[in-house]
Amino acid sequence: MLALxxxxxxxxxxxxxAPRSALTVQAxxxxxxxxxxxxxxxxxxxxxxxxxxxxxxxxxxxxxxxFQLPDARFILLGxxxxxxxxxxxxxxxxxxxAGLVTLFDQLIYFTDRPNAAFxxxxxxxxxxxIGIPEPSDFRHYEDEWSLQYGLRGRHRxxxxxxxxxxFERVASRSNDIFYAPxxxxxxxxARVAWVHVTNTGFAMRSTPKPHRR
Numbered sequence: 001m002l003a004l005x006x007x008x009x010x011x012x013x014x015x016x017x018a019p020r021s022a023l024t025v026q027a028x029x030x031x032x033x034x035x036x037x038x039x040x041x042x043x044x045x046x047x048x049x050x051x052x053x054x055x056x057x058x059x060x061x062x063x064x065x066x067f068q069l070p071d072a073r074f075i076l077l078g079x080x081x082x083x084x085x086x087x088x089x090x091x092x093x094x095x096x097x098a099g100l101v102t103l104f105d106q107l108i109y110f111t112d113r114p115n116a117a118f119x120x121x122x123x124x125x126x127x128x129x130i131g132i133p134e135p136s137d138f139r140h141y142e143d144e145w146s147l148q149y150g151l152r153g154r155h156r157x158x159x160x161x162x163x164x165x166x167f168e169r170v171a172s173r174s175n176d177i178f179y180a181p182x183x184x185x186x187x188x189x190a191r192v193a194w195v196h197v198t199n200t201g202f203a204m205r206s207t208p209k210p211h212r213r
Contacts (some may be wrong), residue, residue, distance in 0.1 A: 023047055023074045023094070025063045036083040038062060038182070045076070045094055045101050053094065053101035061090035064181060069197065070126040072096070073104065077118060079181045085140050087116040089179075091130055093201060105201030107149040112140035117180035119192050121173065129205075131192030134167040135159075149195070149202040165193035165204070 028042035040062055043055040061078030068074055073095035081087040091107040109116070109132060119131030132147065139145065139159070148156040157165075169191050194205040 023066050023068070023076065025066070025076065027060075027063055036081065036085075038079070038081040040080075045092075047074070047094070047096050047101050050096040051100045053103060055092070055103060061088065061092075062181070064179060065177070067120065067122070067128055069128060073197075075128055075130075075197070077120070077179050079116065081113070085112055086144060087111060087113045089116050089118055091118065091195075091202070093197060103151070105149065105151060107195060107202045108147075110144065110146045110148075111135070112142075112145075114185075115139065117178065117185070119170075120177040120179060122175055128197055130195040130202075131170065132162075132165070132195065134191040134193070135163060149204075151201075155204075167191040167193050 024046040026042075026044040026046075027040040029040050039059045041058050041060065043060045043063065044052050045055065046052040059080065059082075061080045064077040064079065066074050066076045073093060076092045076094060078090040078092070079087060080090065087110075089109040089111070092103060093105040093107075094101060094103055096102065107130065109118075115133065115135055117133050119133065121129045121131060123129065135142075135145075142159045145159040145162060146156055147162050195202050196205055197203075
């Protein structure tokens with residue numbers, strides 16, 4: 001029998017004035033040893049009294065910390081791995097619509113494990129930015145890398161486009177959160193490309209720079 005595990009989330013309110021509501025997460029893990037493959041089979045999300053959401057799919061991210069936005073939506077981070085030294089970083093944007101917990105958007109960064117990380121920055125106005133660290137010089141299976149956002153992957157960048165993103169040099173802030181599961185590696189925040197949250201979902205702060213010959 002597969003175990004149903006209630007995951008205690010590290011939840012961050014991005015503004016002290018915002019009304020607090022709870023995001024609850026239940027994850028069903030596969031039975032037995034999965035080796036270097038890491039995922040959950042069922043992911044259930046609940047917010048207060050709204051009808052819970054069962055996230056579509058069967059190869060789903062292992063849930064991590066969540067962040068409440070000023071408009072009462074949440075960002076839930078997670079990760080998964082198909083093995084072979086590769087890993088996906090996930091950010092799910094969820095909230096309540098018409099009494100139902102709804103998945104508004106999803107960000108997935110598929111990379112090798114040494115480069116798999118997000119920098120989460122909470123701005124003074126309560127907005128949340130997700131920083132994609134600049135890829136290192138060594139990239140395992142780089143032809144498989146991708147960055148996609150938008151439900152059904154309507155925006156998808158491959159490695160050539162990822163490398164052309166406008167990576168900005170940043171200085172660490174005391175409230176920055178560097179999410180690099182499962183090893184929690186040392187932060188790599190020198191240069192990141194920012195993803196921000198809009199009314200309709202995730203969006204790159206800048207588009208890939210044109211190729212210069």
